[in-house]
Amino acid sequence: MSDEERRDSLADQAAAWVPPWARPRPPATDPSAPPDEPAADTDEPGAAPALPDAESAAGPGEPDLGPAEPDPHGVASDEVDAAATEVGAVTPPTAGPDLGAVTEDTAGESGAAGDVPRRQSAGRRRATAAPEPAPELSDAELRGALEAILLVVDEPVSELVLAQVLDQPAERVGPMLDEIAAGYTTAGHGFELRRAAGGWRLYTRPEYATYVERFVLDGQSVRLTQAALETLAVVAYKQPVTRSRISAIRGVNCDGVIRTLVTRGLVEECGTEQDSGAFLYRTTTLFLEKLGLNTVDELPPLAPFLPDDVEELADATR
Structure with a gap:
């Protein structure tokens, strides 16, 4: 060949x-039955x-x-x-995943029939889950936490800041501070908790000021001059005020005194005057803190300190 x-x-x-897999399966035969005769060739379709x-x-x-x-x-x-x-053989189809099947837990989320649900990963579910609310502190725990924070602050701290730090509602922080302040006053401690400069801070009681002053100063005193005190008083009662207005009230030039007060943080600029463009000055929160005031509205009135003949003095200066 x-x-x-x-x-x-x-x-x-x-x-x-x-x-x-395409071959015909032979029929089951009985061992006791005689052997079948060879089947005749047929031209039946599908054979x-x-x-x-x-x-x-x-x-x-x-x-x-x-x-x-x-x-x-x-x-x-x-x-x-x-x-x-x-090439020529026809392989049987293999079973694949049924993408049209909708699982029981995502059947409600599928929009139309036959849509393939998209499962959200476990990490993503955890990331989008709502944060757990902070545990609510008891009154004793809230009181102790507030006292601990107030002992280390170096300036008055507001109720909102304390509520954010402790992760507690501000409606609980305010009444608790009032309760703490009343408790210190009732117990007769040498310190007190009071509002100052828009916040809360611990202060020594006025009746013990001489002992505290003796301990803190220890023979060293840094005091404002008479000119600085007068200028600071004018700014406190007339703020916002320009330097020319301060000089007109005091009768002397006060540029150097204003610079000293700004350097010590008791006075600050707060814009310019609309007509003249001159700088305006006002007192700072440090000024309120040093005087133990919450706002400038708590300054004592000037009427009791004015002389009786103030109008005659004003006319004489003219």
């Missing part, structure tokens, strides 16, 4: 090869072709060639069978 005829025979075998065995694969009337010789072109019969399996 020539090489071309041999290749044609291999191609015929590959075309006639039927995969195992599966008979599988050629190895001896009859070469076709009728052809001699047995024995084992296949190596193909001079480098193609073996087993490779041809494999090619026929990949």
Whole structure:
């Protein structure tokens, strides 16, 4: 047999090869029953072709060639069978995931029928979850926390800041501060809790001021001059006020005194006058803190300190 005829025979075998899953299943036979006679060839449509065995694969009337010789072109019969399996054979469909199925927990979230639900990852669910509310402190714990913070503050602290630090509602912080202040006063402590500069801070009681002054100053006193005190008083009662207005009230130039008060943090600029463009000055929160005041409205009135003949003095200066 020539090489071309041999290749044609291999191609015929590959075309006639039927995969195992497409072959007809033989009927169950009874061992006691006589062997069936070979079935006659039928041309019924849909009948599966008979599988050629190895001896009859070469076709009728052809001699047995024995084992296949190596193909001079480098193609073996087993490779041809494999090619026929990949190209000509029909593989059965494999079962895949049913993307149309909607799970029980996401059936309500799917908009239209057949939509594929999108599951949210566990980490994302944790990130978008609402934060747990902070545990509410008892009255004793809230009181102790407020006292601890007030001991270390270096300036008055507002109720809102304390509520944010303790993560508690501001409606509880305000009444608790009032209760703490009343308790210190009733117990007769040497310190008190009071409002100052829009916040709360611990202060020593006025009746013990001489002892505190003796301890803090220890022979060293840093006091404002008379000119600085007068200028500071004018700013406190006339604020916001310009330097020219202060100089007119005092009768002397006060530029140097204003610079001193600004340096010590008792006075600050607060804009300019609309008509003249001159700088305006006002007192600072440090001024309120040093005097123990909450607002400038708590300054004592000037009427009791004015002389009786103030109008005559005003006319004399003119």
